[in-house]
Amino acid sequence: MKILSIAVPCYNSAKYMRKCIDSLLKGGEDVEILIVNDGSFKDNTAEIADEYETKYPGICRALHKENGGHGDAVYEGLKAATGEFFKVVDSDDWVDEKSYALILEKLRYFINESDTELDLLISNFVYEKEGAQHKxxxxxxxxxxxxxxxTWDDIGTFLPGQYILMHSVxxxxxxxIECGLWLPKHTFYVDNIFVYYPLPYVRTLYYMDLNFYRYFIGRDDQSVNEEVMIGRIDQQIKVTKLMLDAYNPYKIENHKLRKYMVLYLEIMMVICSILAIKSEDKDNLIKKKELWRYLRRSNIxxxxxLRWGFLGQGVNIPFKLGRKFSVLCYKITQKFYGFN
Structure with missing residues (x-):
């Protein structure tokens, strides 16, 4: 039995996917690496995937599919996985070898020795921002x-802007599978759904203070590039609405989990709002207003x-001067957390 299944969604990833997969191979026979070729056509991603499967049988598996987007590739990996635990590592990212070994050792303990069934292991991630001296x-x-x-009763208070990402889990x-996780096709930013949707089904958590996941930021075509995000604001709004519709957080019994899920939704609303403001596009500003109206209609x-919380007020200051102030606050937060 494999301890950990790792899905690596690949779409025209030939330039960088080897670094990712090579870092994952350090897990040896305890892992299966599911290299999901999501309909690549501009390079030899498919051939590289097959090469790894041939060279590392029993560890690497090449899955070829029609293009369906990042979420669909993750979902394809989940359906094919056989390991006790599941993780996603994007093809332009990589993992730290020493942290990897310690995490596999801990997962092995929970499978073979512990009386507790672990639902979620959390570790740190590093923003590997190109050109940045401080990571x-x-x-x-x-x-x-x-x-x-x-358990959720044991967690503390998350700061605004601090939340659990796909890289952490x-x-x-x-x-x-049991929670019914589903990720829409041809939609960016579904990693938020991947993290958010299973949360009410999590009974046990374990945190390892290890800088395991290395999250690369720097390609111009990257989905988290700010200009790209602005161009895809419709997709960001779509994901946010799906998350708003997934649960009424006020029906979540555990008050600490409820508080965290509300914070997560607040962050999603703020991201959509600030992207609309930064675009300086009238149509996007209309979409921003519509999103807040959607929330008002669905869950007053x-x-x-969210609207009258600190962050909600910050992205809804009227007039051009107010929008400039919102952008300034965003830039300060951006510098502090190091994202994008």
Missing amino acids: KVMNYRRVLEKDRIL IYRRKML RLFLR
Whole structure:
């Protein structure tokens, strides 16, 4: 039995996917690496995937499919996975070897020795921003006690702008299937759904204070490039609406989980709003207003919390001067957290 299945969605990734896969091979026979070729056509991604499967049988598997987007490739990997746990590593990212070994050792312990069934393991990630001398680390030390089994009752308070991303998580595979996780095709930013949707099904968590995942930022065509995000604001709004529709967080019994899920939705609303403001496009500003109206119609209690919270007020200051102030606040936060 494999300890960990790792899906690597690849779309015209020939220039950088080897670095990613080579870092994952350090896991040896304990892992299966699912190289999902999502209809690549501009380069030899498909051939590289087949090459790894041939060279590392029993570890690497090449999955070829028609193009369906990042989320569909992740979902294809999940359906094909056989490991006890499941993780996604994007083809332009990589993992730290020492942290990798420690995480696999801990997962092995939960499978073979512990009486507790672990649903979610969380670790740190590093913003590998091209050209940046200081690499920002996203850790959860203030929120999660390390190296012990936790429930939602044990978590602390997340800061605004601090939330769990796909880079941070390793989920129990069967839990992802049992919760009915689904990711839409041809849609960017569904990594937020991947992290958010299973949360109410998580009963046990474990935090390892290790800088495991290396998140590359720097390609001009990258989905998190700010200009690209502005161009794809419709997709960001679509994902946000799907998350708003997934649950009424006020029906979540555990108050700490409820508080965190509200924070996550607040961040999604703010991201959509600030992208619309930064675009300086009238149509996008109309879409921003419509999104807030959508929230108001669907969940008035959540609307009041998000609209009149600190962040909601910050992105809804009227007039041009107010929008400039919103952008200034965003840039300060951007510099502090090191994203984009």
